[in-house]
Structures are given as C-alpha cells and as structure tokens.
Amino acid sequence: LGQFLALTGARLDGAECLWAGIATHYIPSERLSETKARIVDDPANLSAILEEMGETPEAARLAGNEERISRHFASDDFETILASLESDDSEWAAKELETLRGKSPQTCKVALRQLADSSRLDSFADNMAMEYRIASRVLVRPDFAEGVRAVIVDKTNDPQW
Template identity: 35%
Template sequence: MVVAEEDLRARVEGRVGYITLTRGKVLNAVNRTIVDRMTEVLAAWAEDPTVALVMIDADSEKAFSAGGDLSAMYHFGKSGDYQSGNDFWRDEYRLNAMIDRFPKPYVPFMDGIVMGGGVGISAHGSHRIVTEHSVVAMPECAIGLIPDVGGSYLLRQAPGRLGEYLGLTGTRMNGADAVYAKFADHYVPRERLADLKARLIETGDVGEISRFEVAAPASDLEARLFDIARIFSGPTVEAIRDMLAEDEAEWALKAHEAISKASPISLLCTLWAVRGGRSLPEALRNEYRFVSRVLEHGDFVEGIRAVIIDKDRNPKWRYAALEAVPQCTLCQMTAEAEGGDPDFG
C-alpha cells in the first residue's frame, strides 16, 4: 500500500511501514487527512506479515509536528459547527489509542518541534526517539485548551509533580528532558538518524536503535524535581500560583507568568485531567469531555484568535481570574459527554 498525498506519504520500505508528514509549511499540523490516512494504513500494517515495524517522521527538520490544525478548529468554532470539531477530536483520540496498543513496534522520530497533536501521534509509540534539536511541550492552556491527545495521561506518568508543572505552564522540554519525563525512550544525535532509518528498513529490528543512541545529557527537570514537587503538589491551581509567587527562582518566576497569562478555565480543568485518568482510555475520555464543549463554552476560539488569527497575543478570557470561574462551569466542562462518552478502550 502506498498513500501519497500532500499532507503525508505512507509506504512500505523493506520491513517497515513508513509514514512521513509533509505539511512542513504549517509545521506538520495534524489535520483530518493525517488522522484518517494514518488510521487506515496502521490498520492495514497491523495485519501485514511483511511489515515488522512502523516508523514515522517528517520531511522538515524544524518540526515533527507542532500541534493540531488550529485554523480548522477556529472555523468550526466561529461558524457554530461544533460537531465537526468534536468528530475530529473523537477520531484523533482513537488514533492515539490505536498507536498506544499497536501490536508491532512503533518508532516515531521526534526531531524538531513536537507539541500538542504531534505528541499524540508520537509519544504513545513503543520506541520514541528524540535528538538534540527536539522541543517537546503541551502548551494548550495558553490557547484555551487542555493537554489532550492522551497528553494528560503522559503527564501523569512523569516523575514527581512534573506532570502538573509541564501541563499548567506549557514549559518546553529538550530531548534530555523528554527522556527523563518519560515522553521519549532513546536519544539519537540528528546526524545519525538517516543511517538508523536505513538500518531499520533493512532489518525490521528495533534492537538496532541501541547501536545509534547515546546517553541523554543531564536533564534540567531532574535538577529541579524537588522544588517543582514542593510547589506543584499544591491542592489547587490557586495554591500552586500563590506558592510560585513567593519563590524567587527564575524557573518559578517563568512558571508564575505562564499561569497568570493562561486561560483560567483551562488551568482548572488541566489539573483535574492530569490528576484524573489512570489509564489512557480514561484520560482520553476525560479530555474528550472537555474538548467536546470547549468551542462553545470555553476559551479555545479566543485563544486561537489571539495567537493564530489576529496574532495580538492578548486573549480576552471568559473569566479574568481563577477565582472568578464558577463551580458550575467546571462541572459542565468535565461531565459525561453529551450523548455519552465515546469508547477509547
């Protein structure tokens, strides 16, 4: 099977089912075509005895994938076509779950920027590769969303309280941080990637990765683990924010600034999500509950406007402060999805 479209190329080379994202001009934003075609080829390759493993990369060194297709979501929200947005999220999350339980090795090359939806099609894989150029983050609170595509589950698995820290602040991880935070498994210098890919295509053996990887450098996150845990174990976002305000360390000042600028609704629901889903299906269910309402009742459309459409970086959130968000809003955003929760198991 060969799928050749302007958004991705999918083919079998040697022993490998090989996907390459080709939307470099928009940093390989994950759109409907990518979700549908990946779902199609993965289903076929799972049953194909000639395919020993799956490999996914991008044709741009700048970004593996910087996130989802925000322009499309803005259109859905502004036009009131909430169902199309919800249908996309449902199918995207099912793809994320499919990757997590894929019966063969799934090897993503997380080189360059990997954020949001890009995390969803990479970090659920079995043999995740980062480089010295990797930039991994879940910055959704800054645009009125929450860490989704199973991101809340990945954050929950991070050491200490790194999940709360990374999810609430959107702090960017380098390759070493991503390995430490359990978003990646192998650290391979960029200059070795081409040879590694060729070797995997030839052998179909993920054991070959060990011949190309090197020890990851020391992680800044590991060095700050105790201090992060001390603050981000707070019972509420308000408590975490207030403790950050009392800390003079540079990382704490940056974290406080990020939280102060983010959507209050998103922050409160992010803490709920990161501390919630104990399995990937449960996390995806919780995330879907939120996103299925966010276009109509949350800050996502305004967040996209401020960052992508008007680019004024000055969003006007529905509520000016964490304390102003009514409890009924949180209950609405986290209740069972209208019509019933989709099955992501």
C-alpha cells in the same frame, strides 16, 4: 512533571524525554534515518540497534529545576500552585508564574482535573474519549474565543479571562 508540562505548555527535548523516563534511548537527529532503516531491515534486533545508535545526551535543562517543579506543581489545585510560585522569590518561579497568569484559569483547572481523572481510566481509548469530550466542550466556552481573539485575531496577547 506532568502537571508542570500541562499547565505551562513547556516542551521536552530528547535529553529531557530520556531524563523524565518517557524515552528509553537518545538518538541524535542526524542518526535517525539510519536508525529507522536498520530497524526496518532487522526488527528482531531492535534493542541492539537502539543501544548501538544511542548516545548520552547533554544534561536535561529541566533537571536543574526538578526540585522546584516537584514542590510547586505537586498540587492538583491551580490556586495552590499559583500561591506556591508566588512564595518563591526566584527568577525561575517568577517566569513560570508569569506563564501561568497568561493561561486561561479555566483551562488550567480542566487540565489538572484531566490528569487526576486519567489515572483512574483503564485504557488509552478511554483517555482519548475523555480528551475528545473535553475538547468539544472547551471549544464552545468563552475562554477559547477570548484566547483566539488575543493571540490570533488581534495579536495583542492580552486575554481577558
């Protein structure tokens, strides 16, 4: 799932965060202010407040594609992921393949490497240091300037990687 999110830029909603195990509770947005206020008033009772204010969300959209995501995004090799998607004639795979073809191949490869390397780091601070090093280098690479040109300057959405 992490590789899918990193490569496609897909975003998770609350139901998907709960489904993916990133969140422990689902609180509808209209109940957030009340939930926060109750936690501030009684922080020792955090678990009970979350249980009381939480709800069961609608089904996570990504859950229906869990098997495909697991199968196609299992590799840490970008070309293998592309080939896997190309071998699937589903509409979903075609959509994800189109998304990936619009991304900088260099950036996708860096993201996959970063995910692999991050599992060997000891702390959040180490991960943030790696993130900073990567970001500072990516900014001076030609793909970054090309992406800015295609998306922001010319607004043609046709980067030439």
